[in-house]
Amino acid sequence: MGAAAELAMGLEGAGLTVAPPSEHPISGVAESRWVAPASLVKVAEALREAGFFYESMTCVDRLDPHGVFELIYTFNRWDEPARLAVRAWAPKDEAVPSMSGVYGIAAWNEREAWEFYGLRFSNHPNLTWLLLPEDTDFHPLLKSFTAPPPSIYDDSMNPSAAPADTGDANDHAHG
């Protein structure tokens, strides 16, 4: 049995996995398991213990129709191909426990999920903007975000920052 299968069985044995809430298939991984957001840190500790490294985390907008964010974590090992996907459905308004105490790089991935989706993480050392400018007040990877982001350089794309009524603007509006 491969390391990923062994670990996945271990997670099941410890009662950390849950029934899949979605039929959405995943490929390119050796094993895949669904967990409850509350057990993510315990899962991470088990993975670290078993010699896995933190490969990636993907947040997916499933607000319409499920009202959740899907989190897809992948972990892997150096000695054999053992990619293990850990998936969780995180309800929109509940904070997800941060894995940053177990895997350092999780802190950056979680900051990304926060700034791009508005998903909060509990026990995070520094949940602030990572890639977007500080004070950004929109979450651009949400499916509901379709407007061009407001630009500090170019107001022509931003309706709320339209110039005060001038003769020119009126001419265009009625023309």
Place this chain on the structure above:
Amino acid sequence: MTTPTAEPLDSYTLNMGPQHPSTHGVLRLKLTLKGERIVGVEPVIGYSHRAHEKMAENRTYAQFLPNTSRQDYLSGLIYNVAWVEAVEKFAGIAVPERALVARVILSEFNRISSHLLWVGAFLMDLGAATPFLYAFDDREAILSLLESVTGSRLTYATARFGGLSRDLDADFPRRAREVLVKLKARWPEFVDLVEDNVIFRQRTQGVGVFTLDQCRAWGVTGPPLRASGVPYDIRKAEPYGAYSRYQFDIPTRPEGDVFARYMVRIAEMEQSVRIIEQALDGLPEGPILTEGSIGIKKRLKLPVGTLYYAVESARGAYGIIIVSEGGSEPYRAKFRTPSYANLGVMYDVLPGTMVADAVAVLGSVDLVMPEVDR
């Protein structure tokens, strides 16, 4: 935001970057120093964020092709091929033998050119200006060769679902072998110029050691991981494309320091040459693009599902995660970039080193900031 706390008077903050010659791109490091010793570091990134992941959701799979090579502009061809192969795997598109082998040849040339640029720029950081000229001379030969096939020198978009946009011409193997001869003649010069240089060794040996525990916590991959003694290379661990056919070694070093990372990259270039030679010897004849495969003008729809596709870029393990809802655009595309993790490890590695060594350590991981920021 964190609340400012009262700090002992003997420590102070130094901003390195965002415009600093040694960061090779816009990276800002907030260093907390005691004298010249670093006690804390906070990398500030995002200066070259271009929302590739949002763009992917608003483009068809084919329209996203030019974006791929703009993530890591030094090994863009590898990223371009990775996107195409991920979509091919997802959609079940067959690729002709000739295209598979040609992709390996072009990707490995791209890997060498990326490593050469790193050698030049890294040694320049350490104060050695001469190797830069040698490295760029060789890199120029590779870029000209790639340009003759792909039409571009930096941001390649030559791969197509089902093959390549253009075939290798009849004269290509001869020109490629000429470049290889030139490259192989250069290795001894690098040994004389750099490896045996006392100043270089003093600046790099025992500096910026990555431990295996740190590598695991931060997801370090690629040459920095191999320089810490782990023979992990996606080309061997999860062979993709035509890689399983070729004999090559995974160079490793046990030390984990800056010097080891230099030695690993030099040895990797030699292995890439080995792969290219074998691929040129066995270059099959035949079509370069699957007949009737999905061309760039057709709308391609992928089945519902999520796919993780990994390749070995010049910097480490690059992962593409495509979430499809059955449409002609990705529902979500995520890029796991190696430099992101290789920069994160600085939180653990830089504290305890001197400011001057920070330049060497940072240079040795070969960061490409647009790849970190996407």
